[in-house]
Amino acid sequence: MAMDARELRNLFGHFATGVAVVTAKLPDGNKVGVTISSFNSISLEPELVMFSLTNTLLSLPAFESAVSYGINFLAADQQEVSRRFAVKGEDKWADTAMRHGESGAPLLDGALAHIECSLHQRVEAGDHVIFICRVISFATPGATKEPLVFFKGRYCGIETPAPLCQSA
Ligand SMILES: Cc1cc2nc3c(=O)[nH]c(=O)nc-3n(C[C@H](O)[C@H](O)[C@H](O)COP(=O)(O)O)c2cc1C
Numbered sequence: 583m584a585m586d587a588r589e590l591r592n593l594f595g596h597f598a599t600g601v602a603v604v605t606a607k608l609p610d611g612n613k614v615g616v617t618i619s620s621f622n623s624i625s626l627e628p629e630l631v632m633f634s635l636t637n638t639l640l641s642l643p644a645f646e647s648a649v650s651y652g653i654n655f656l657a658a659d660q661q662e663v664s665r666r667f668a669v670k671g672e673d674k675w676a677d678t679a680m681r682h683g684e685s686g687a688p689l690l691d692g693a694l695a696h697i698e699c700s701l702h703q704r705v706e707a708g709d710h711v712i713f714i715c716r717v718i719s720f721a722t723p724g725a726t727k728e729p730l731v732f733f734k735g736r737y738c739g740i741e742t743p744a745p746l747c748q749s750a
Pocket of ligand 1: 634636
């Protein structure tokens, strides 16, 4: 059956996700970062997480040469940060408040949570590369903030007060 790529992409958009900015420290000291929705946790023993990057990403070679990665879960008040790190080829760092974590990975101010990690396994999958990474350290500096949610191509928040959220 021939599939319409746009319709399939729309279908994928019906799966609500959080939004993160994945950053990388490069061997020459430079840094890169892109907005992603493809984060997932994988394993506790060992501690593994993953994200996938499209082959057309200008910064893909930089990500592949990285020393370490920072995964920054964005808060609902960080739509602007998400947009900035989703613009192709732009200097995404000019107005970005950040610090370097213990691995050197750039960690963004205002994020819900940070993970620092290093490459465990690289998997080519169609038009994306899956980065499976081993967690080095983690923190939840914005634990009381609402998450930024991406659903059907739009940004949303979770309006339900946390005490009223239903058990899964
Ligand atoms: C909410 C959102 C989620 C995204 N998720 C991904 C993703 O998981 N993987 C990916 O490769 N690009 C994703 N993108 C697109 C990239 O952020 C965008 O292509 C990238 O910043 C361009 O970087 P470049 O200048 O290195 O090409 C997403 C964009 C948005 C707005």
